[in-house]
Amino acid sequence: MVRIAVAGGSGSVAREIIDALVATNQHEILLLSRKDAPPPEKAVPGVTWVKANYNDVEQLAQVLQGVDTVLSLIVVHLDTGNVAQRNLIDAAVRAGVRRFAPSEWATSSISFEYMPWYAGKAEIRQYLEDLNKDKKILEYTLFQPGIFVNYLTYPYQSAKHVPMMHTPFDFNKRRVLIVEGSEDVGVTLTTAEDVANVVARAVEYEGEWPAVGGIKGTELTVRQLIQLGEKIRGGPFNVEKLKAEDLKAGVLKASWIPKLEHYSFSPEEAEALSPKFVAGLLLGKSAGAWNVSDEWNRLLPDYQFTQAEDFLTEAWRGKP
Structure with a gap:
């Protein structure tokens, strides 16, 4: 204790x-x-x-x-x-x-x-x-789980406390924004529940904590994630490929923009910041920032992580 x-x-x-x-x-x-x-x-x-x-x-x-x-x-x-x-x-x-x-x-x-x-x-x-x-x-230790897979059930709530976030991977409307040429970049998806459970076990871990503490639920490439979405949602996704140079210049040439929603921003601030936030999110993803290491997986080998396909298949079951 x-x-x-x-x-x-x-x-x-x-x-x-x-x-x-x-x-x-x-x-x-x-x-x-x-x-x-x-x-x-x-x-x-x-x-x-x-x-x-x-x-x-x-x-x-x-x-x-x-x-x-x-x-x-x-x-x-x-x-x-x-x-x-x-x-x-x-x-x-x-x-x-x-x-x-x-x-x-x-x-x-x-x-x-x-x-x-x-x-x-x-x-x-x-x-x-x-x-x-x-x-x-x-x-x-730096607890790093990548992206909460729960966000991919937006707008449906799939975590007890973590609110859903509208991301460039919109399973609800079957559409995706990616950076041109980033299809084979890896992304880590981990459930909020798994992150919490790993932390609870890490607190009791008797060995020394690793300075970098990756928590890897599922690793998929951007291409595999799109394919998974199409499989789960039963149809093709509209994939818009944006140019990195445009995003770096702060220009988001997309037909839709995920809405930034966070309690620290007013609706007006969120609307103004959304393009820059999405551009940064996409560029970070294309640079591999959302693919993390697996230190805690290796230190807690008996823990069974929920796989993204299983989680999303169940979360989207019966949804229009």
Whole structure:
């Protein structure tokens, strides 16, 4: 039994992970949030809610006393200057925390050149690497699952907490946007449930955490993913191939644009940002950013991952 602190714990991915941790009935869980605790009737069973001040290292260090593992799910693009995560790391060191997982939960360790909203992840990776440069001060892992396969059931909800996202792979309307020439680039698809379950097992893992912690549910090429979609949805997809040079110039020459939906953006902001977000997503995918490694698969060989074909076949069964 260990004491676990989940920073940004009121977010959707955090809730998936907290549910998996609570289900083990083996840990003391602290949910750190900037928000006030909800009323008792809305409290998360088995979890202690702590209002955290991420600008105060001393307060955070007091909160983290006796904590073995910190899982950060702070929204990176909202953490200006990485103040919250840096302070959280400093507080973890001060409190004697053994393990730390920074806010990753997505792409591989390659450059975020095309996805500037993830730039903070690269800076925190370097911060942790520098911290351990001379000797191991804080054990950490970068949990990287690729794309949540749940997103491919949009607009139908297929995760308990993670909201669906409209992506360039639109199974609902049988259409796809890709970068010209990227058909054979690999993509990792992992269910939100599998990610949460792996984290719950990683917390109990007795060996040393790997610095890079890939979680690979299913690996498919873009071409194979399109073929899978056509098989599951029972008909051909309209595949629009966009030129990389246009996307790099911020021009999205497509007949449709996936709608960016995130609680941190107003509808007007989301509409304005959608073309740039989709362009970056497509360029990142074509560069292989969404294909991750399999460190946790190898460290947890008994865990059976849900395969994308099985998950999507069941999710789309009976859907128009």
